[in-house]
Amino acid sequence: MDPVSLPALSCVALCGGTHGNELSGVCLVREQQRKKEEETEHVTLVTVMSNPRAVQECRRYIEKDLNRCFTAAILSTPVSDRTPYEIVRAQELNALLGPKGSDGAMDLVCDLHNTTANMGLCLISNSDCDWICMHIYKHLQTNISSIPVRLLNLYTSPDESSNLASVGKHGLSIEIGPQPHGLVRADVLSTMKKGVQLMLEWIRLFNSGTVFEGGEVEVHTVVKCIDFPRDPETHDITAVIHPQLQDQDFCLLRQGDPLFLSFSGETEVYRGGAPLSSLCE
Incomplete structure (x- = not known):
């Protein structure tokens, strides 16, 4: 395979609480926010509590699933007093982390989720040709042996992608289970921390000019x-x-x-x- 050069990922967003009752990401983002915005060598990390009202009430969402609100059509919807809270919040997040599809969007948006399913650590991407996400996946899979690490591709166009991660130039969600909604398991939280640390480690290596070998990875798709x-x-x-x-x-x-x-x-x-x-x- 011929070498491919890609722009550095200088600004990365780490988001938790997109679903307010999936608490590993909530805890991890709160911990990171106590350290304030982190600027380290080669990368700036911005942390965001995506749906603070849902987090406060420990509910998935208040009026509408926030992680279904980032299509081009919804983001361009005029806002009124009757607009559901999550649509208003999606437009706020798009202004903060995007705008979606623009040169000013975050280089990478990573959204943290939990599931009740016994799926281990699953990276979710919107494309099977995003080499950044593929290499991050390979790095996590190589360095995490305690639970299975898999990649799920959704194959949706940018305009139709409804999840928060799609706002970035590159986007992925990290979903870990099993964990009951509204609770935190120490082992699941620890695995999420390790996954985020490995992702940032790969980004720092990438930004410093490290050359990564190509290869094959196993990808799951929704049939x-x-x-x-x-x-x-x-x-x-x-x-x-x-x-x-x-x-x-x-x-x-x-x-x-x-x-x-x-x-x-x-x-x-x-x-x-x-x-x-x-x-x-």
Whole structure:
């Protein structure tokens, strides 16, 4: 492969509390903010509490999921007294960290999340050709052995990308689980700290002129979403993840494997044809 030269990442944003009940990122950003804005060799790190009202109430969001509010259409929506809080906040964050798609946007926006899924440490990117995110992923995967490290690509265009990370020139989310919403697990928080430290370590190496070897990495993509079985009238769920599938995230799900267990004790199996990796959220 021919060498590729890319601009330095001089300004990086670290965001937590985009979902107010995912507390590892909230704790990490608060700790970082106590140190104030950090300027170290080769990189300026800006920390942001993305949704302070949701964090205060320990809720995912107040009126609308903030991490679905960063499309070009929503960011250009005129604001009025009736505009949902998260849309107003998204426009504030876009002004602070962007504007999205502009030369003035942050070089990298990293957004911190938790999940109840047993997915280990998962980096989420909007593109499979963002070499910065790919190399950061490879660096984390090489240096973290305590839990699985994976990359999930969403493959969305910049205008249609709705997540906060898409505001930066480069963007990625770090999502770690399992962790119950509204709580903090020491091991999950420790892993998130290590992931952020390794990301910043790679950026400092990159900015100092280090040459990184190319290679292959395994990337997961979203193929389909399977909703829980629901009552046709009330739309309430009528089953849970089958015990044999629970916590087996990213394991291969084959035709006929148990998928759901109904409240009445009946097993629903996977009938999707081709085997797929599962992610239970």
